[in-house]
Amino acid sequence: MKSNTISLEHGAGGEVMQALIGDIILKNFRNKSAGSIGLDSLDDGSTVRLENFNSSSELVLTTDSHVITPAFFPDTNIGRLAVAGTINDLTVMGAKPLALTCAVIMPEGFPVHDFEEIIKTMDQTAAEAGVPIITGDTKTVEKTALDSIILNTAGLGITDSPVRDSGLKPGDRIIVTGTIGDHGISLMAHREGFDFDTDLVSDSAPLWKLIEPVLKLRTPQGEPVITAMKDPTRGGLANALNEMAEKSGAGILLEESLIPYKPAVTAACEMLGLDPLEVANEGKAIIGVKAGFEEDVLSILRQHPYGKDAALIGEVTDENKGEVILRNRFGGMRYVDVPAGDPIPRVC
Amino acid sequence: MKSNTISLEHGAGGEVMQALIGDIILKNFRNKSAGSIGLDSLDDGSTVRLENFNSSSELVLTTDSHVITPAFFPDTNIGRLAVAGTINDLTVMGAKPLALTCAVIMPEGFPVHDFEEIIKTMDQTAAEAGVPIITGDTKTVEKTALDSIILNTAGLGITDSPVRDSGLKPGDRIIVTGTIGDHGISLMAHREGFDFDTDLVSDSAPLWKLIEPVLKLRTPQGEPVITAMKDPTRGGLANALNEMAEKSGAGILLEESLIPYKPAVTAACEMLGLDPLEVANEGKAIIGVKAGFEEDVLSILRQHPYGKDAALIGEVTDENKGEVILRNRFGGMRYVDVPAGDPIPRVC
Numbered sequence: 001m002k003s004n005t006i007s008l009e010h011g012a013g014g015e016v017m018q019a020l021i022g023d024i025i026l027k028n029f030r031n032k033s034a035g036s037i038g039l040d041s042l043d044d045g046s047t048v049r050l051e052n053f054n055s056s057s058e059l060v061l062t063t064d065s066h067v068i069t070p071a072f073f074p075d076t077n078i079g080r081l082a083v084a085g086t087i088n089d090l091t092v093m094g095a096k097p098l099a100l101t102c103a104v105i106m107p108e109g110f111p112v113h114d115f116e117e118i119i120k121t122m123d124q125t126a127a128e129a130g131v132p133i134i135t136g137d138t139k140t141v142e143k144t145a146l147d148s149i150i151l152n153t154a155g156l157g158i159t160d161s162p163v164r165d166s167g168l169k170p171g172d173r174i175i176v177t178g179t180i181g182d183h184g185i186s187l188m189a190h191r192e193g194f195d196f197d198t199d200l201v202s203d204s205a206p207l208w209k210l211i212e213p214v215l216k217l218r219t220p221q222g223e224p225v226i227t228a229m230k231d232p233t234r235g236g237l238a239n240a241l242n243e244m245a246e247k248s249g250a251g252i253l254l255e256e257s258l259i260p261y262k263p264a265v266t267a268a269c270e271m272l273g274l275d276p277l278e279v280a281n282e283g284k285a286i287i288g289v290k291a292g293f294e295e296d297v298l299s300i301l302r303q304h305p306y307g308k309d310a311a312l313i314g315e316v317t318d319e320n321k322g323e324v325i326l327r328n329r330f331g332g333m334r335y336v337d338v339p340a341g342d343p344i345p346r347v348c
Numbered sequence: 349m350k351s352n353t354i355s356l357e358h359g360a361g362g363e364v365m366q367a368l369i370g371d372i373i374l375k376n377f378r379n380k381s382a383g384s385i386g387l388d389s390l391d392d393g394s395t396v397r398l399e400n401f402n403s404s405s406e407l408v409l410t411t412d413s414h415v416i417t418p419a420f421f422p423d424t425n426i427g428r429l430a431v432a433g434t435i436n437d438l439t440v441m442g443a444k445p446l447a448l449t450c451a452v453i454m455p456e457g458f459p460v461h462d463f464e465e466i467i468k469t470m471d472q473t474a475a476e477a478g479v480p481i482i483t484g485d486t487k488t489v490e491k492t493a494l495d496s497i498i499l500n501t502a503g504l505g506i507t508d509s510p511v512r513d514s515g516l517k518p519g520d521r522i523i524v525t526g527t528i529g530d531h532g533i534s535l536m537a538h539r540e541g542f543d544f545d546t547d548l549v550s551d552s553a554p555l556w557k558l559i560e561p562v563l564k565l566r567t568p569q570g571e572p573v574i575t576a577m578k579d580p581t582r583g584g585l586a587n588a589l590n591e592m593a594e595k596s597g598a599g600i601l602l603e604e605s606l607i608p609y610k611p612a613v614t615a616a617c618e619m620l621g622l623d624p625l626e627v628a629n630e631g632k633a634i635i636g637v638k639a640g641f642e643e644d645v646l647s648i649l650r651q652h653p654y655g656k657d658a659a660l661i662g663e664v665t666d667e668n669k670g671e672v673i674l675r676n677r678f679g680g681m682r683y684v685d686v687p688a689g690d691p692i693p694r695v696c
Contacts, residue, residue, distance in 0.1 A: 011488025140359025
């Protein structure tokens, strides 16, 4: 049944949000495409094809608002999250980031010093990926109207061959670029004052420099080795992999023992009854790779600090089309369901 | 003295906001340009130059967040404001809009029906200008965290010759495309329950189709007839003209009797002690025109419904560099100061 008012799950990255987007946004926007990938694809961004552009390249446009609270969390702040998030959306589309926007909304009373820290962090994060921030907007609202700073970053990128989240083919290998659940669990622990006796921090990071070299890999037949990419943010691996499986019309079989977790994430999830597969990541990518090239991809990824824990975690199957199956260390199988939303609210 | 916390004026479009942007944002972002116009210009958008692009064109990128309250106002809603605002930022840069993004943030409890109305309005407004909305983002926050829906729209455009807000030269004529103050005054009247016995409504409108034909005008020497453009949103004509004068290093002399106002705006401003020059507009452009071509421009503008009240309101002077002077109907002169901010909060 359709609800009459918005709930938190309508913006939590899971199937409730997907339904709202389908029922309201996709139904009512009539002109949704300017290139080979439009809004209907619900990919991490969409493309713009230019006339008079002397190549097969397309531009990629993406946008993300960030409502995370608190704005400062281990070991960074909303500024890094915003810049990295948008760079990563371009990156998983296979697009070199060209330029970012920065739109800020603050409640009156927000500390100017905190604002400056956030701006400095945005600059540092953008510098890591070599991306300029070229335009912006600043708005304020009454103290009673908003509880914390909100950032929106839109990004423009360019690619010769866009990477879709729908490109998986049976036989492809599934790689994840590092440990899972760090961002969501570190945020929740910080927010709730839990002490897991650990230095767990957000994994928020711009992935362009990590991913750029693997985008160049080609098979002997000249085809890209990377078949699909997505960043597992809200709703975590569970949501991202289900989207990839459904859009690709293929199944995904995960080996639970191969999925890299930090011990603190495993412990926290067991203690709190959370499924780490549903927890948000902010510096990770899921990569579909043609069989036989997984070691090439892994060895490149592992040379970069953000990819040192990269791991092969599963493969794409002809069976169970549109479904994600997890095989545990004892051989037992279970479906990984599409989460209703991320179990931790306002995580990004 | 610098303040320690954010005030409403830090986001109100006047000199307090300019100071914050200069002190915090421009100072700390090091990589701010991807083309001929970067963040330091604080123009309505910035440009991106593409390698391998077979022309002299540049892309234009812009972003705007919209925090107007209430979300529905005479005779439209925040959806029209957001789409028109971003199309207009591209338009006053001389750029044909190619694609928009749509990022939504809603508090739980927001009516789904209202959300759908807003989305439909965004679609209609984008359709007017023939611009697709190609990518988006949806976030939700707790009921207590935010008082109304927030939209961010970023826009991508393309231009052969960007129009700056800094291009005015002494002798140029200043044209405004219609009546001044309609948006801010209609919003305030609606919000406060004032009844001016009038059908005054917001002027929110996408201006691309109005402005496109005048962008093509050339002098016999082949130079563009349009020398500068800006849309007078927060802080109204007073803020936009002061920015244009200062950035152009020229003076502006306005003839008060030539500025077009609806009678209800004049009456409301007199009653409430507001300066209509400081009130926000959302469907108007200020255009600098080479002397001798003002009638050509006006006659084109007046053929379009959004330009029917277009008027010549002043000229650019060699004296009073960086200043805006208003000559009243009795010949008296006064400076038009840069407003601290828009007198009506959360107007866009």
